[in-house]
Amino acid sequence: xDILYFAWVRERIGVPSERIETDAATVAGLVxxxxxxxxxxxxxxxxxxxxxxxxxxxxxxxxxxxxxxxEVAFFPPMTGG
Amino acid sequence: xDILYFAWVRERIGVPSERIETDAATVAGLVxxxxxxxxxxxxxxxxxxxxxxxxxxxxxxxxxxxxxxxEVAFFPPMTGG
Amino acid sequence: xxxxxxxxxxxFAAQARAFAADAAGMGAIVTFTGVVRDLxxxxxxxxxxxxxxxxxxxxxxxxxxxxxTRWALGDVLVIHRHGRLVPGEQIMMVATAAPxxxxxxxxxxxxxxxxxxxxxxxxxxxxAAGAHWVDATDADEAALKRW
Amino acid sequence: xxxxxxxxxxxFAAQARAFAADAAGMGAIVTFTGVVRDLxxxxxxxxxxxxxxxxxxxxxxxxxxxxxTRWALGDVLVIHRHGRLVPGEQIMMVATAAPxxxxxxxxxxxxxxxxxxxxxxxxxxxxAAGAHWVDATDADEAALKRW
Numbered sequence: 438x439d440i441l442y443f444a445w446v447r448e449r450i451g452v453p454s455e456r457i458e459t460d461a462a463t464v465a466g467l468v469x470x471x472x473x474x475x476x477x478x479x480x481x482x483x484x485x486x487x488x489x490x491x492x493x494x495x496x497x498x499x500x501x502x503x504x505x506x507x508e509v510a511f512f513p514p515m516t517g518g
Numbered sequence: 519x520d521i522l523y524f525a526w527v528r529e530r531i532g533v534p535s536e537r538i539e540t541d542a543a544t545v546a547g548l549v550x551x552x553x554x555x556x557x558x559x560x561x562x563x564x565x566x567x568x569x570x571x572x573x574x575x576x577x578x579x580x581x582x583x584x585x586x587x588x589e590v591a592f593f594p595p596m597t598g599g
Numbered sequence: 600x601x602x603x604x605x606x607x608x609x610x611f612a613a614q615a616r617a618f619a620a621d622a623a624g625m626g627a628i629v630t631f632t633g634v635v636r637d638l639x640x641x642x643x644x645x646x647x648x649x650x651x652x653x654x655x656x657x658x659x660x661x662x663x664x665x666x667x668t669r670w671a672l673g674d675v676l677v678i679h680r681h682g683r684l685v686p687g688e689q690i691m692m693v694a695t696a697a698p699x700x701x702x703x704x705x706x707x708x709x710x711x712x713x714x715x716x717x718x719x720x721x722x723x724x725x726x727a728a729g730a731h732w733v734d735a736t737d738a739d740e741a742a743l744k745r746w
Numbered sequence: 747x748x749x750x751x752x753x754x755x756x757x758f759a760a761q762a763r764a765f766a767a768d769a770a771g772m773g774a775i776v777t778f779t780g781v782v783r784d785l786x787x788x789x790x791x792x793x794x795x796x797x798x799x800x801x802x803x804x805x806x807x808x809x810x811x812x813x814x815t816r817w818a819l820g821d822v823l824v825i826h827r828h829g830r831l832v833p834g835e836q837i838m839m840v841a842t843a844a845p846x847x848x849x850x851x852x853x854x855x856x857x858x859x860x861x862x863x864x865x866x867x868x869x870x871x872x873x874a875a876g877a878h879w880v881d882a883t884d885a886d887e888a889a890l891k892r893w
Contacts, residue, residue: 444796444868445879494801496864510798510866514882517826517867518700518780518838518858525649525721526732575654577717591651591719595735598679598720599633599691599711599847611766616759619779623834626783629776629854632766636773636845687770698783701889704855707776711847742848 438503440471442481443512446488449481464490465499467509481511489514519584521552523562524593527569530562545571545590546580562592570595600663600675604655606682611689618676622696625673627703631711633690643686644725650681651719662713666695669709669746670702677710681720712742747810747822751802753829758836765823769843772820774850777841778858784833789873795837797828798866809860813842816856816893817849824857828867859889 441454461467468485471478482488490497491510503509522535542548549566552559563569571578572591584590603609611632619628637643663675673696680690693710697703714720722733750756758779766775784790810822820843827837840857844850861867869880 441798443798443866444870491798491801491866494798494804510801512798512866513868513879514887515863515866516869516880516882517865518862522651524651524719525723572651572654572719575651575657591654593651593719594721594732595740596716596719597722597733597735598718599715612759612763615762615777619758619781619836622781624783626781628779628781630762631847631851632775633847634766634769634773634775636771689766700778700780700858704778704851704858708851711851
């Protein structure tokens with residue numbers, strides 16, 4: 438699964454994307470796995486209320502299932518326009 | 519006093535403007551005088567609800583006083599934009 | 600603030616370009632352009648726009664000044680044509696510049712709503728069947744209530 | 747409908763001209779242009795805009811399609827830049843064409859509100875003191891509630 442990070446999430450984790458193997462059933466499960474990896478992940482995912490997630494380039498929720506998903510992106514609330 | 523007519527008011531009365539002498543105290547009094555003149559005025563002023571009035575180029579009411587006013591204009595509701 | 604009441608055509612894009620170039624420090628620019636539209640069933644040969652010279656400029660200035668007191672605006676532009684126009688021709692435009700988008704949008708809509716019902720213009724539709732004064736609509740009058 | 751996500755500058759007036767020229771039969775054309783504005787206290791050297799290639803175009807297309815289902819629109823244009831911009835540069839524009847002005851205005855405001863909070867762009871302000879990610883505001887999120 439490809440994991441993408443944008444804005445300050447990318448900066449905290451230190452890479453724009455990475456490919457990982459996961460058995461997590463939901464986004465929240467994936468976040469738990471990532472948090473357990475290293476401090477930089479724990480720091481990036483410290484406050485899920487400050488984060489948004491997209492599954493295969495569609496906005497989703499943290500309780501969304503990961504079955505069949507190829508790309509998950511984490512980022513702060515968007516500031517376009 | 520200069521009286522101006524626009525749009526279908528002008529068409530019904532047949533002139534775009536005219537100068538008249540009047541002792542009318544209010545716009546409504548002036549309208550009464552005009553109505554009494556000829557049928558074309560009576561036709562133009564048949565329904566005051568369908569008319570608007572401007573006094574010296576400012577929108578006003580039919581009960582507005584005419585003291586000091588130099589120019590009165592009658593026209594239907596505006597359709598700009 | 601610039602207001603022009605004119606019988607000649609204007610170049611909407613050139614006006615918008617000049618307006619934006621002058622709007623230093625503004626974060627938001629909104630333009631509205633009104634175009635003569637054919638009747639729903641077709642057959643519009645021309646739209647004739649009568650106006651009240653002298654009062655027209657005053658009324659538009661008053662509307663624009665009112666907009667400037669209600670919203671934080673950098674600049675306002677209003678151009679309105681009169682005379683004979685054919686379908687596809689641009690009748691009028693407004694442009695607003697503001698630090699923030701909400702003000703620019705609100706002021707542009709306010710200007711449009713007031714120009715529709717409070718600036719002394721009268722439209723007449725010319726078709727093969729004759730000429731017809733456009734009636735003011737209840738919707739246009741009601742639009743003023745929100746401000 | 748045209749959507750462009752690009753790093754290069756665009757010519758707002760030329761885009762507006764072409765959009766209006768293609769909007770046959772429409773009575774109302776609204777444009778919005780967003781410009782990089784200096785900080786209130788000054789000192790903004792640049793605004794850097796990061797985006798999510800692939801998702802950005804999809805998200806904007808979905809927003810524009812939604813606008814087309816809600817209002818009677820003739821056409822929609824959205825241009826949004828990413829990369830490094832300096833104060834005074836145009837970040838983005840939307841244009842809407844509709845038979846009637848209410849639809850053109852509402853759709854343009856809807857597009858702006860959604861682009862602000864639902865298209866994957868992130869702004870970073872660069873000053874002499876360093877770089878700072880722009881926070882999303884409660885006001886921008888609240889603006890979505892009205893639609």
